[in-house]
Amino acid sequence: MNDKTPFETLISVAELQALLECGTSVLLLDCEFDLASPEKGRTVYAQGHLPGARYAHLDNDLASVPDGSNGRHPLPDRDTFAAWLRSLGLRKGQQVVAYDSNGGAWAARAWWLLRWMGHRAVAVLDGGKPAWVVAGHRLTSEVPGAGVEGDFTPGQPLVGGIVSAQDVLAGIDGGAAQVLDARDPSRFRGNPNPLDPVAGHIPGARNRFFRDNLDGDGRFRSAEELAATFSALLEGKPAVLSCGSGVTACHNALALEIAGLPGARLYPGSWSEWISHPSRPVETGEA
Template identity: 70%
Template structure:
């Protein structure tokens, strides 16, 4: 059985115990402290998991105008995935300890590259530990050679700032902002040199996709939430830097809804041009 959205701790445990062909990635990360994720990984990770660094592996270097976490070049991310041993059709599982906030970025990237069997571990490492399952320690396994080849994207192609700007004057899609409500409303925050949101955007905080235990809420609940925000409009998904927006993309897939288009540059790219409009307030 292939998993394409979420996978439970029990299912992953059984796959690993049976020696099935699954490639696991630990996506731990901490904004503002890029060394913290590798430290957390080294102190304890799911056995056999490789480490995926948000800044170094799942993004390309920012240039000051393209946001904090620009998409990696396709050739670069494909080469990295092959170096991690990814094979054609192999099941991939991504996890973190932050409700899937970082793991969803790897999920989206692999879907963008046409790789269908990729899932986020529901509940992440906390659920694994709560189940009494073991952790490994130390560094990521050495590089191996995979035969992964990219295919046709399984998510809509990302959109540019120009398209988002044009959508303000002639709206054809609804922008959903995955940042927390305070940042969306315009409360000053160290991550945002300019506070506020894209005019016309609506707030869908990514943590609203989760229940109190950090698991994704039922599909029917998610579908109702997104439908209430979108109506009949397609979605453009953004956040601070195109990362937690992928969590909303995953939640839409879990809900059985068409996945929205990612705006990778998101707020950090948007505000790099002072000519782009900014709105404040809860709506």
């Protein structure tokens, strides 16, 4: 087991199991989700999840209600999110581990939000639920009871901050930062997709598909490999992270932290907010 605790980026199945076996209190967040079927994740959770895990719904818990101009998954209100975390029993300094079955696509959003709230001890389970099952550990359909309310209070963000559409627009010509788009290459190029009423990407953006952060086993690539890839994309510029709605962009934020390149800023509204205003420029084709 890694002696460096709390875990702040990734935690392996073996490390998580060791924490649980030694009686360490861990808040497990099951972040299963399906954009095409928003309640499917809750169904999958009910069918089988890590023992003691609580469900975190992307739309209801990890985002606020969209208004048509702020993207599909606006950031939650900090006070509301803090109250939800306390309702799950989160205590100050308690280790949180988020996971899903999609390479961390949704779990990374939970990771970023907790860091944004100033909670240092949060990590994504490397390999997610599939890695837990492959290692021979059991799942359960038992849902934990309400328990005792936690004492978590928000602190200063431990992530690089956020930018608005206006910030991104102002930076396009100056090139002071590099926008990295986490969507798959076909959506980035501008191929038709039901998720994107307007196809394309932010002018000047480069494509870093979030799944490219993973190896063939669905685990994150090494810090050295990630650092080399992101450094080549950024060319010394600070990163602004975007995707469809500010969710898988958090996967790139996590990968940058693993790579030792912290400080990336998130554009929460991302493409779904960008295209809500017809005056904002759109680019198609390869970066």
